[in-house]
Amino acid sequence: FTNPDSTLLTKAGHHKLCHYIALTDAFPLPIDKEEVSWKCLVKGAHRNEEMINKLEALEANSTLKSRVIDYVWGAGSQLRGELIYKARVAVPSAYSLPGSVTEEELRKALNWLIQRMQLTHPDINAKVCWPVLYSFAQLTSLKACTCSEDKPWQHPIFPHLIKTQWWGRKGEAKKLGNKEDSNPFINTPITLMALVATAVRPFLVGLNIF
Incomplete structure (x- = not known):
């Protein structure tokens, strides 16, 4: 996405989908991909006139809209991947295997x-x-x-992974x-x-x- 507005919008939508996965629906169905991703884009553009204008332009460009939605939807896989990586490090000692x-x-x-x-x-x-x-x-x-x-x-694995993923120095929960x-x-x-x-x-x- 070469347009700066598009980049800001996709990042905002990606961020909102991370919140959606963590707080609302951990495993949204693929059939809901477009609806959920678009709602996250709308939330990400909230009160930002440039992003709102870009959203309106996206609706008229189905190819670019599809690419943006794919990017935003990928937030779910990214979040789950980060947790799996942290689990790999923590599990052996946490379960005293x-x-x-x-x-x-x-x-x-x-x-x-x-x-x-x-x-x-x-x-x-x-x-x-x-x-x-x-x-x-x-x-x-x-x-x-x-x-x-x-x-x-x-x-103990639950508070450990929740703290490292969301309550660390740069964690989303910490920021709130x-x-x-x-x-x-x-x-x-x-x-x-x-x-x-x-x-x-x-x-x-x-x-x-x-």
Whole structure:
């Protein structure tokens, strides 16, 4: 987009879509791409006469409008990609995944975390012990997979990733201050929780061997 007004407008729309993904709908359907992206462009152009004029010009240029919408829509993939990258760094220590276990033990622990959605709970003990043979006797196996099931969505990975993504020095939530009436990030909407959970889960799946 060579026109400066177009660049400013697309950046504003991109920014508004990041907010929309984080605060309203973490996973908008592709069928809603044009409607959602255009609404974000309109919000981004709010009270800016040059951007509003550019919006009106875009409506008459279907090719450029399509390119702008594609760019704005890409904000969702970018945001989710940033979270997945941060999750890759944080997950091993956050879930205390032991480094000395066998491949089979790690597989069992990860299956337990993923399939039963225990990854959202705190106080996880993902240690798995399997039957050991001592001469003629086989001891009963111990499966020490436990967590605080009465505290869903309270695993430390959630505040950690939310803080690093939105409350860091340049984070969007940080810029909006500490007042609830002006900062919708303060009460941690469920969309943020969903984004974090779906960033953590694929990394755990990636560690597994199905």
